[in-house]
Amino acid sequence: MKAYLESIVAFTEKKLEQKPSGWHRLINELASTFSDAFDENAKVVWVSSYAFPVELLWAFDVAPFDFEIACNIIPPAISGNGSSIMVTAENQGYARDICSFYRLALGAHFQEMVPKGDLFLTSSYYCNGKAKTNELIARAQWKESILFDVPNEISRSSIEYVSSQLRGIASRLETVTGNRLDVDRLRESIRWSNTARASFEQVNELMKARPSPWDGTKACFLGIAGSLFWGSQLRHELNVMLIHEMESRIQAGKAFPESHRILWFPWVPVQQTNIFTTLKEHQASVVTAESARVYWPEIDESNPFEGLALKALNDPHVGSSQRRVKAIVGLAKDYEVDGAIHFSTPACRHENGSFSLIRDALRDEGLPVLNLEADMTDERNYSADKTMTNLLSFFEILKNSSARGCH
Amino acid sequence: MNQVQSQAGTGVIGWTCGYVPEEIILAAGLQSVRIRGAVPSLKEADAYLFPNFCPYVKNLLDSGLRGEYGNMDGIIFTNSCDAMRRLKDLWDSHVKTPFSFMLEVPKNWDEGAVTYFSEQLAALQRQLEDFIGTKISGDSLEESIRIMNEQRALMVQLLERQKAKTAVIGGSELLALCLEAMSSPKEVFTKKLREIPDQSPSVNSGLNEQPRVLVVGSVIDRLDLFEKLEAAGASVVAFDTCAGLRHWSGLVQEGKNAIENLARRYLLKPPCPRMPGFARRIDQITQLVRDYSIDGVIYSIVKFCDYGLFEAPVVEAELRSQRVPFMVIENDYVFGDIGRIGVRLEAFVEMIKGDLD
Helix, strand or coil: CHHHHHHHHHHHHHHHHHCCCHHHHHHHHHHHHHHHCCCCCCCEEECCHHHCCHHHHHHCCCEEECHHHHHHHCHHHHCCCCHHHHHHHHHCCCCCCCCHHHHHHHHHHHCCCCCCCCEEEEECCCCHHHHHHHHHHHHHCCCCEEEECCCCCCCHHHHHHHHHHHHHHHHHHHHHHCCCCCHHHHHHHHHHHHHHHHHHHHHHHHCCCCCCCCCHHHHHHHHHHHHHHCCCHHHHHHHHHHHHHHHHHHHHCCCCCCCEEEEEEECCCCCCCCHHHHHHHCCEEEEEEHHHCCCCCCCCCCCHHHHHHHHHHCCCCCCCHHHHHHHHHHHHHHCCCCEEEEEECCCCHHHHHHHHHHHHHHHHCCCCEEEEECCCCCHHHCCHHHHHHHHHHHHHHHHHHHHCCCC | CCCCCCCCCCCEEEECCCCCCHHHHHHCCCEEEECCCCCCCCCCHHHCCCCCCCHHHHHHHHHHHCCCCCCCCEEEEECCCHHHHHHHHHHHHHHCCCEEEEECCCCCCCHHHHHHHHHHHHHHHHHHHHHHCCCCCHHHHHHHHHHHHHHHHHHHHHHHHHHCCCCCCCHHHHHHHHHHHHHCCHHHHHHHHHHCCCCCCCCCCCHHHCCEEEEEECCCCCCHHHHHHHHCCCEEEEEECCCCHHHHCCCCCCCCCHHHHHHHHHHHCCCCCCCCCHHHHHHHHHHHHHHCCCCEEEEEEECCCHHHHHHHHHHHHHHHHCCCCEEEEEECCCCCCHHHHHHHHHHHHHHHHHHHC
16 A cells, blocks of 8 residues: 555655645645555554544544545555455455445455554444444454444533543553643644634635636535545645645636536545546536535634543534534535535435435525436446436436526 | 233333332322333234334334333333334334333442432433323332242242253243333232242253253244244253343342332443443343353354344354353244244254254
């Protein structure tokens, strides 16, 4: 994996030399950070960064390794050959009914592609599979796996329960790194997180322009994979690059023409598909994505553990589906979309279980919704023909709905 | 089939997971019933949930949508798993029982988790008080703890009799009793338990000559699997399932701090696959293998249950290293394909018999 990651770093550096690009910088920094986890002196912390307040990690000298993202940006996964890795896990008894993200990570583990971890952090929210995968690999490496348990309700007692766990995790990080927590450094991390939060809101604001100056599916990926950098200066820098790119596109009138404005949720495929080219060909512009939404309040740097607890507790994938329904309908209105696409990866049970409620709420707003069944990373569950047919039918519905002036 | 029968004048609260303390429901003067999927095949749930979604949860939703729980006043869900969390959302939108509560069961089990769970139980108590319009007294909570403890102790006694090679009753008979216990008025069922003689009628019926099987898994609400194993010539002497040993093990400490004592007992009881810690689960299962002189283990997974899908290979690797025969059986909750499963079970039992010979 290290060689794969280094090849991505080299490739994106070349691209960045040719032209500054927030997107290439994101991929470059992800690959570079994950590559650092192979350094034998690194204190490696495995984490699912989209489901953990990583600001805490940036207060320590650790190499965060987000096994889900790392395994999904390497060439086999993005070139439609992820199954060559997954099959190793499947041969060990891990059924294909398990999410492809986790079969991929387990396969990479069995193929000894992943770095050794010093600490394995996972969380109870989003899905069950993430925590189990993290724990399985920790067990295989004879390391401790810590479950960050975030309840589905916000109350004084849940805030205390969650913030007390974060204090415990900080203490474990002290042991792993051999350094005491520097509270000033944690506050600095939170300051950067808040600064980046504000600049990411600017990114989201700019995407409201007609036509939209950026691809919302990329914003979706940034919302998920870019979570790794909350708490670092880098995340703000990425946002600023994107803001400049979007502003110049708007000023130069270079934004891609759009016939349909689409809301995208919740995930994006990492494997090669014909989805994005088909969208482009039909001038369907993804103008916003659920995963790119800033869902949490500013973090209180004077009370960092409670502030980070609130960030976790406010995650839309914590709590009832109604929280997501409300937020997604709000996005649809704010971005004046014509319809929504639900990208459904097969084993994402927590998310697919909410779909009918979200679909019904969007339909109540007069918005057509496409359930695009594919797979984020397992090419065996992907059919280009079926996807094309689904998308074309959806565009027809959008045209008719627009002709009827439904919204 | 209307599965929920209320006692005259008593409200009924259903629950879906063994981490729900029935004591609080009983203390509110309500009947406590573990609800099971009540329909043989799905009709309505498919409109809301994807095909590759837990069939147990889908069956509960379908049963609710079709009015199968007609007399039920409310339901207590837990955050057992992703599917169950979504069931609560859909239930509240489409089934809408007068009372519904999501009990947050921590996944950790340290003191912080016990404290948080205690506060969740206190919140459940308050919500039930609002629902019935009266306070739950400390005395009634203590009394319900005593009632449940007595039933648990009797159930554990019955289940542990299976350890002995000379006093074995049929596993399907035992599972039926466990399921009945979870859905019956407590005093009535406890009386029935007290009347079960030390020597069951099935004793010395030849069961003690048969290969001894442990069934591990999550929810098994029908007898089909156990009956097939028995028909194949095995004896199911223990089951670590939602209705099995782990549900009954451990008493609630009686006396002061009832809510905290409840939190402690429920959170610290033998874990199910939802809890983190493969090592704890493996210890639990291997201990059962030793205590019950097990000859083979069946791991039952309800289709699309991620916990089972992740745990089974780990348990398999451990048991195989101990030379314990092991087989995974996936099922659709109602065991619609029991005929096909039966063939595999027969082969498994034959294999064990061969090993024993």
